[in-house]
Amino acid sequence: MSNMSLVLVITIVVFFGHIGDSEGGDLRKNFYKSACPLAEEIVKDITWKHAASNSALPAKFLRMHFHDCFVRGCDGSVLLDSANNKAEKVAVPNQSLTGFDVIDEIKEKLEETCPGVVSCADILALAARDSVSFQFKKSMWEVLTGRRDGRISRESEALSNIPSPFFNFTTLKQSFANKSLTLHDLVVLSGGHTIGVGHCNFFSNRLYNFTGKGDQDPSLDPTYASQLKAQCKTLSDNATTVAMDPGSPLSFDSHYYKAVNRKQGLFQSDAALLTNLESRKIVNELLDQDGFFTEFGQSMKRMGAVEVLTGSNGEIRKKCNVINxxxxxxxxxxxxxxxxxxxxxxxxxxxxxxGHIGDSEGGDLRKNFYKSACPLAEEIVKSVTWKHVASNSALPAKFLRMHFHDCFVRGCDGSILLDSTGNNKAEKEAVPNQSLTGFDLIDKIKEKLEETCPGVVSCADILALAARDSVSFQFKKSLWEVLTGRRDGRISRESEALSNIPRPVFNFTSLKQSFANKGLTLHDLVVLSGGHTIGVGHCNFFSNRLYNFNRKGGKDDQDPSLNPTYASQLKAQCKTLSDTTTIVAMDPGSLLSFDNHYYTALNQNQGLFQSDAALLTNKESSKIVNKLLDQDRFFTEFGQSMKRMGTVQVLTGSNGEIRKKCNVIN
Structure with missing residues (x-):
């Protein structure tokens, strides 16, 4: 390296900052100009050849590129086949994607021309642009290149990161914000729905069961709804497809926005664009087709730079469906x-x-993991926890929620305990976690354990044990078994907390999917929701049910599924939509007692959050709610579900680390 003037290189890096950073990178125009000058021409020629005989290809490639960028960034991970794990391809949102064979054909040609040079991530970005551009016989937007290919592809990450067609405006906006994309990008990129089709099961709830009562979405144009019902005859039809832009499914144009304004947006996420003043204004601006084309190109360029791998990160795959x-x-x-x-x-x-032991997707947790290395570990956690719960009755709810939120983001790895750094906002900063307290107690437990047996007990295990022990204090005995042996994660990102933690505004479908993403069942969903029997909720997480449920505003715009008397009580405490400070008991009448009263309240239509009320909108979950009215059964089932949740994507063996302090990595 001395012959290459390393000193100069170091000076450049110090002055300008790290080059080829994995969170943005140095993409540029004509990246392959020297190493593979015909690269972009080869991609275009093969793409246009196939688009000429397959008019559905532009929509497929556009969606494939979008789904790729929303999971681990634009790294071509959507192209990988399943190997030792289930890859993104098999996730429900990706099961209808096609065109992988065309990507493979392009890659094969490029490997013949300039082997090991052009990434699959760049091929996909270019093919998405070129397929849409075929209609116009010119490039519709500029694609910067220089991406490298990722080596990881997980079904669970696709499920938790790709925006759902069931999302409302708030969830959509947050999903895009997680990828550093703006509200403007959200509305503009939704215009991609001007081409392609959607499967009935992704919108049929709007036709037959919108609020769980066998009803139709009132925001859907009645004539359009009748047309859709003629094609999608049942809620469970997952085979029939319908044009996303009625009357213009194959032409890339601005007609989508006309359809949205006519209340003919196919998905709930399309209709959501009209529920916000600012997004509705952008919809109207994009009725101008030239303006739409310009804005779409700019937003695609921004999306194409999301979390890219460049420089020495990742690899250049030889085949797009397998890592090297x-x-x-x-x-x-x-x-x-x-x-x-x-x-x-x-x-x-x-x-x-x-077979491989200590796998990061489950691991070899076991009872009394610390029996030899730190025999007093569990006793220390319990004694410190019980001492503090005795003087702070709110602690069990805090620790239960903290453990839950930890497990839903990168698994139960203690990542929620990490502080933000100068260049990274940690999970603690995310809105769902800003009201959490008790971190100081976790630090005290860790300090005591480090004195007793340094470098042995993980922060992830401390949190799992403290959650169990804090709830158990009321009964003076352990309510469930906690297997131990977790190791601590080294990564904590605010954006991942926002995209993975189930939201209080989720409907049943979104809730069920959120739990399924973590390998948890419908039964686990209903049982773990029982944790809401203790603790409080902030008004702003449910006040839309009191004042703006159908987005019409006013005293009469109340969630009809909410018990009227209970709603009046809530209004007396939460006087405005914007109240972010007032708190209300999640289980009315049983705030500090861990019991099954939550389910009694739920059956009386007194579930505080929309996500609570959602449990009654499904026949199977409603049945489980009624079974859990038996308190002994609830205690048993809750323990079993907590044990299952506690194994979600754990790090064991040599994965992760044992932190010396829970709020910082070693």
Missing amino acids: REREREREREREREMSNMGLVSVIAMVVFF
Whole structure:
């Protein structure tokens, strides 16, 4: 490196900052000009050839690129096949994608021309642009290049990051904000729905069961709804497809916005654009087609830069559907060297026979994990926790919620405990976590454990145990078993908390999907919702049910599923939509007692949040609610579901670390 004037390179990096950063990178125009001058021409030629005979391709590629960028950034991870895990391709939002064979054909041609140079991520970004551009015989927007390919693709991340067609305006806006995209980008990129089709099951609830009472979405044009019902005859039809832009499914134009203004947006997420004054204004501006084309190109350029891998990050895949085998072999050799250095030859034999141990998607948690290395660990956690709960009755609800929020973001890895740094906002900063307290107590427990057995007990295990012990204080015995052996994560991002933690405004479909993303069942959803039997909620998380449920405003715009007497009581406490400070008991009449009264309140239509009320909108979940009116049964089921949740995507073995302090990585 000395021959390459390394000193000069270091000076440049210090002056200008890290180059090729994984959160943005140095994409540029004509990146392949020297190394593969015909790259963009090859992509265009093959794409246009297929678009000429397959008019559905532009919509497919546009959607594929969009879904790629919303999961781990624009890194081509949507192209990877499942191997040792389920990849993004198999996630429900991606199951109808096609065109992977065309991407493979382009890659094969590029590998013949300039092997190992052009990334699959860039191919997809270019093919999306070129397929849409075929209609106009000219490039509709500029694509900067220089992306590299990611090595990880997970079904669960696709499910939790790709905006759902059931999203309301607030959730949509947050989903885009998580990717550093604006409200303007949201409205503009929604215009991509001017081409392509949607499956009936992604909107049929608007036709047959909008509020769970066998009704139709009142915001849907009645004539259009009748036309849709003629095509989608049942709620469960998952095979029939319908044009997303009625009357213009194959032409890329601004007609989508005309349809939205006529209340003919197919999805709930389309209709949501009219529920906000600012977004509605943008919809009207985009009725001008030239303006739409300009704005769409600019927003696509911004989206194409989301969390890209550049420089030495990632790789250039040889085949777009698999990561490079050389890299995998090198990783395997590294693991073998580590095991050998630790004298674990016998463990290698066990791994070969029994399979990989300590896997990051489940791990080998066990009872009394610290029995030998720190025998007093669980007793220390319990004694410190009980001491503080005795003087702070709100602590059980706080710890239960903290553990829940931790497990739903990167798994139960203690990432929620990490503080923000100069260049990263941690999960603590996210709106759902801003009211959490008790971090100081976790720090005290950790300090005591470090004195007793330094570097042994993880912060993730401390939180799992403290959640159980704080709730158990009321009964003076452990209410459920906590398996231990978790290790601590090193990454904590505000954006991931916002996109993964279930929201109090979720309907049943979104709730069920959110839990399914974490490998949890409908039964777990209903049981764990029972945690709302203790604790409080801030007015702004449910006041729309009191004052603006149908977005019409006024004293009569109240959620009809809310008990009127209970609603009056809530209005007496939460006097405005914008009240962010007042708090209300989540389980009226049983605020501090951990019991099954939550389900009694729920059956009386006194669930505080929309997500609580949603449990009664589904026959199966409603049935589970009634079963949990038996308190002994609730205690048993709650313990089992907490045990299952506590194993979500845990880090074990050599993954992660054991933090010395819970609020900072080592």
